[in-house]
Amino acid sequence: MERTDSDGAPPALGVGMIGYAFMGAAHSQGWRTAARVFDLPLRPVLAAVAGRDAAAVRAAAHRHGWAAAETDWRALVARDDVQLVDICTPGDSHAEIAIAALEAGKHVLCEKPLANSVAEAEAMAAAAERAREHGLLAMVGFNYRRVPAVAYARRLIAEGRLGAVRHVRVTYLQDWLVDPDFPLTWRLEREHAGSGALGDLGAHIVDLAQFLAGEPLVGVSAQLETFVRERPLLAGASAGLSASGGSDRGPVTVDDAAVFTGRLASGALAVFEASRMAPGRKNALRLEINGERGSIAFDLERLNELMFHDHAEPAVTAGFRRILVTEADHPYLEAWWPPGHALGYEHTFAHQARDLVVAVASGTQPEPSFADGLQVQRVLAAVEESAGKNAVYTPVPVPAPVPARAQV
Numbered sequence: 001m002e003r004t005d006s007d008g009a010p011p012a013l014g015v016g017m018i019g020y021a022f023m024g025a026a027h028s029q030g031w032r033t034a035a036r037v038f039d040l041p042l043r044p045v046l047a048a049v050a051g052r053d054a055a056a057v058r059a060a061a062h063r064h065g066w067a068a069a070e071t072d073w074r075a076l077v078a079r080d081d082v083q084l085v086d087i088c089t090p091g092d093s094h095a096e097i098a099i100a101a102l103e104a105g106k107h108v109l110c111e112k113p114l115a116n117s118v119a120e121a122e123a124m125a126a127a128a129e130r131a132r133e134h135g136l137l138a139m140v141g142f143n144y145r146r147v148p149a150v151a152y153a154r155r156l157i158a159e160g161r162l163g164a165v166r167h168v169r170v171t172y173l174q175d176w177l178v179d180p181d182f183p184l185t186w187r188l189e190r191e192h193a194g195s196g197a198l199g200d201l202g203a204h205i206v207d208l209a210q211f212l213a214g215e216p217l218v219g220v221s222a223q224l225e226t227f228v229r230e231r232p233l234l235a236g237a238s239a240g241l242s243a244s245g246g247s248d249r250g251p252v253t254v255d256d257a258a259v260f261t262g263r264l265a266s267g268a269l270a271v272f273e274a275s276r277m278a279p280g281r282k283n284a285l286r287l288e289i290n291g292e293r294g295s296i297a298f299d300l301e302r303l304n305e306l307m308f309h310d311h312a313e314p315a316v317t318a319g320f321r322r323i324l325v326t327e328a329d330h331p332y333l334e335a336w337w338p339p340g341h342a343l344g345y346e347h348t349f350a351h352q353a354r355d356l357v358v359a360v361a362s363g364t365q366p367e368p369s370f371a372d373g374l375q376v377q378r379v380l381a382a383v384e385e386s387a388g389k390n391a392v393y394t395p396v397p398v399p400a401p402v403p404a405r406a407q408v
């Protein structure tokens with residue numbers, strides 16, 4: 001599966017990517033950068049990219065450094081020089097592509113949310129489990145876990161610096177839908193996106209809450225709202241959050257905003273808000289976690305900083321202090337610049353590529369797994385169910401832990 005090169009370079013790991021717009025550009029940067037910054041056991045090779053428009057996919061291959069272009073994702077999955085398939089398309093295609101790639105003997109990285117429904121996510125998690133028996137690995141692209149300050153927050157919580165977690169408070173706010181004339185892109189159509197702010201932004205903050213607290217949500221109480229119910233139909237192609245519309249309008253079939261509370265397995269309380277309707281908030285993912293011995297707070301718009309309060313310190317000098325997460329001993333920082341030379345959004349994708357390559361080389365399950373992605377999907381479904389019943393508390397099915405005896 002891997003080629004060993006005679007010049008002493010690490011063996012190649014051929015990557016094939018499907019979709020080449022917003023996430024396609026971000027992932028390309030991650031794949032190009034990871035091996036230049038980190039000492040990797042395998043060398044990611046950007047073998048081929050797939051899209052549906054021949055001229056556009058060729059241009060994307062040239063721009064982002066892919067050796068070949070395909071106009072059908074099936075042809076990309078079938079290529080001998082592709083050992084890992086990276087899925088950067090809207091949610092309606094994730095399940096079909098991921099399952100086909102795993103069954104074709106490829107490792108898979110799939111963008112979030114894992115799927116558009118629990119049923120699809122279950123099929124993907126089952127395919128990943130079957131593929132695992134053949135040494136194949138699957139991971140979901142919840143890249144915010146790989147912001148160094150977030151990874152460090154997880155480390156502090158796992159080390160017990162906060163004690164038992166009592167509160168998780170997370171908001172993720174953007175404002176690109178405030179304009180009622182922003183066109184009806186796939187992100188506003190249920191058949192393509194599954195849900196709106198909920199699946200787009202809510203999926204990230206549900207994953208972060210469960211990752212940071214180290215435990216699943218067991219129930220939610222939710223409200224959803226669609227403030228602008230009709231928008232101009234798309235004129236031409238959209239990419240990321242850019243699009244232009246025509247004069248005819250069509251129905252918005254997803255939520256603009258989601259607010260919900262939740263309970264974690266330990267009894268800790270969680271509060272969530274996801275909106276694409278918050279003027280002035282561009283990519284404002286903010287979280288605060290309060291434990292019995294301290295608190296942490298994080299703001300993605302100041303992503304090199306982690307605020308930490310140690311409640312054991314004398315009250316007269318205690319308070320939130322700002323940790324600049326750029327020291328070599330902080331997660332991922334050993335390979336980057338000297339302290340204080342800050343990182344940004346794009347670095348999370350290099351960290352994602354690094355972690356997946358290391359997992360593939362060692363044959364260990366990378367996180368977040370498809371099972372983690374499925375658990376997020378169950379929370380999103382419970383949020384929709386609760387919102388449909390005027391916020392009635394709705395349990396989230398949580399699989400029983402694997403008995404210790406059965407663990408490998």
Ligand SMILES: NC(=O)c1ccc[n+]([C@@H]2O[C@H](COP(=O)([O-])OP(=O)(O)OC[C@H]3O[C@@H](n4cnc5c(N)ncnc54)[C@H](O)[C@@H]3O)[C@@H](O)[C@H]2O)c1
Pocket residue numbers: 018019020021022023024050051052073088089090091093111112113141142143200238239240241
């Ligand atoms: N991790 C993050 O921070 C983050 C940010 C934005 C989007 N996303 C996720 O990434 C995925 C893609 O979002 P995006 O913002 O890149 O969207 P986008 O609209 O910018 O790009 C989608 C790409 O998929 C292609 N595509 C669509 N259907 C296809 C098909 N059947 N076959 C081949 N190509 C197809 C489009 O041509 C385009 O290149 C979504 O799941 C989204 O939720 C994640």
